[in-house]
Amino acid sequence: MRVIRAKSSGFCWGVERAIQVAREQADGGKRTVYTDGPLIHNNQMMTALGKEGVREVGDYQSSSAIELADEEREDSVVVVRAHGISPERRKYLKDLEMPFKDATCPDVGIIAGKVRMHAEKDYDVVIFGDPKHPEVIGLMGYAGDKGHAVQTKEDLDALPEFSGGVVMVSQSTMFTHEFERLSVRLGEKYSELIVFDTICGATKERQSDLRQLVDDGAEAIVVIGGHHSANTCKLAMLAESHGRPTFHVETAEDLDSPAFDGFDVIGVTAGASTPDVIVGKVIDKLSDFSTTGVLCT
Numbered sequence: 001m002r003v004i005r006a007k008s009s010g011f012c013w014g015v016e017r018a019i020q021v022a023r024e025q026a027d028g029g030k031r032t033v034y035t036d037g038p039l040i041h042n043n044q045m046m047t048a049l050g051k052e053g054v055r056e057v058g059d060y061q062s063s064s065a066i067e068l069a070d071e072e073r074e075d076s077v078v079v080v081r082a083h084g085i086s087p088e089r090r091k092y093l094k095d096l097e098m099p100f101k102d103a104t105c106p107d108v109g110i111i112a113g114k115v116r117m118h119a120e121k122d123y124d125v126v127i128f129g130d131p132k133h134p135e136v137i138g139l140m141g142y143a144g145d146k147g148h149a150v151q152t153k154e155d156l157d158a159l160p161e162f163s164g165g166v167v168m169v170s171q172s173t174m175f176t177h178e179f180e181r182l183s184v185r186l187g188e189k190y191s192e193l194i195v196f197d198t199i200c201g202a203t204k205e206r207q208s209d210l211r212q213l214v215d216d217g218a219e220a221i222v223v224i225g226g227h228h229s230a231n232t233c234k235l236a237m238l239a240e241s242h243g244r245p246t247f248h249v250e251t252a253e254d255l256d257s258p259a260f261d262g263f264d265v266i267g268v269t270a271g272a273s274t275p276d277v278i279v280g281k282v283i284d285k286l287s288d289f290s291t292t293g294v295l296c297t
Contacts, residue, residue, distance in 0.1 A: 001259065003286045004216055005268045006209040010279050011130075011201035012272035014105030015040050018082035019049070021103040024045020025077045026053040031296050032076040036093060037062040037134060039103065040080050041229035042273040043252060060228070061134050062089055065260075069133035073098055083134040084108040087116075102135065105198045105218065108135055114196055116142040118167040123194075126150060126159070126186060128179050131169025133230055135172050157180055166190045172200040173272075175238070176207065202272050203231055210238055218267030220245040224282050225271030232271025239269075241243055251278055252285040260289055 011019075018039055019034045025048075026033045031055045034069040038046055046056060057066050062085050068076075079088070084104040106113075115125050124146050129136040131149035139217055150156050168186055170179045178198055194281040213221060221239035223246060225232030232248070237245040244267075249255060260266060264285055270279045 001263060001286075001289060002265045003268060003283060004213060004265060005283060006277075008202070008205040008209045008272075009268070009270035009272050010139070010272075010276045012200070014082055014107055014200070016272050018103035018105065019045070021101055022049060022054045022079050023052060025079060025101055029053040030075075031081050032072070034068070034076060034098075035091070035103075036066065036079055036080050036085065037081050037083075037088070039079065040273040041232075043226055043274065043277050045273065047125070048275075051067075056110055059092070061132065062138055063137070065192065068096075075100055079103050081134065082108070084112060084138040085134075086138045088141055089138070090136060097224040105129075105200075106170070107198075108138070109159060111169055111172065111196075111198045112142045114167070114169055114198070115139050115147070118165070119143045119146040121165070122146070123151070123167045124148060124162045126156075126166065126168040127171065128168065128174055129184055133171060135230075137174075138172075139169070150182065153182065153185065156185055157200045162190065162271070167194045167196065167294065169196045169198045172198060173203050173234060174199055175234060176204055177186075189209065201260045206231065206235060206269060206272065207238055208266070210235055211242070213267030213269065214239075214242045214244060216267070218244065219263045219265050219266045220247065221267045222255075223250060223269055223271070223284065224249055224279055224284065225274040228251060229271045229273050232274065234267055235271060238284055239267075249282065252281040255282065255285050257289050260286070 036058045082105045125143040127149045168272045183195045187222040191289045221244045223236040
């Protein structure tokens with residue numbers, strides 16, 4: 001069995017930046033960093049950061065109240081998650097009167113800027129994405145009552161009639177082909193639709209490189225990353241769409257040797273929140289099942 005690794009896998013630059021911000025603020029464990037919900041969507045990395053003084057408070061969607069005792073507030077800082085937050089949530093965090101640091105992915109910040117600018121100009125803003133995902137929740141906050149989140153053709157068809165300008169953007173971790181299909185459909189209804197392709201470069205690279213694994217002969221695909229990570233789940237769905245048996249794992253411990261019997265070539269990729277050390281351990285374990293080693297495409 002041969003193991004081939006996708007060219008792009010593991011941390012994207014937005015995740016790397018968020019981790020760097022949190023670690024710098026923690027200063028080697030000298031002070032406590034509170035993140036409003038998970039800083040990134042990887043449980044193993046959040047556990048590792050916890051040992052460095054980074055603590056997750058709030059909830060997955062950054063919507064619940066944050067209650068900290070006076071002694072917990074001392075010599076501590078609040079850090080905004082990589083997925084971003086709504087303006088209302090930002091005000092709430094700042095009103096806690098604690099030091100505040102923003103680790104929002106700059107790509108997400110650019111999307112938020114486009115949403116806010118056009119909503120303020122009275123455009124209706126259609127956001128392609130999961131309405132329960134924290135990134136989309138944050139973007140909807142910038143759109144106010146002009147925001148409309150859609151995931152499917154049915155969602156698009158159920159939109160109200162718009163009388164003015166319409167803008168369409170995407171959650172940064174969605175499928176490119178689905179965004180293109182829905183934007184074309186919306187454009188058929190609104191000829192002056194403004195479309196911003198805001199799917200981030202890292203997402204596009206990982207999706208393209210997964211297709212390359214298939215072209216290179218991968219008979220099964222291992223996708224590494226959190227089951228609550230949107231971009232990782234999208235990679236797993238994409239692998240399945242190519243008719244390849246797909247194994248979505250968080251760590252090497254999730255691998256089962258008999259499951260790979262009969263495959264000559266295994267492709268490996270990872271979501272944008274997956275630490276490289278975990279990717280390495282998964283590849284090492286797969287290589288233990290293998291006799292021909294690892295090839296990076």
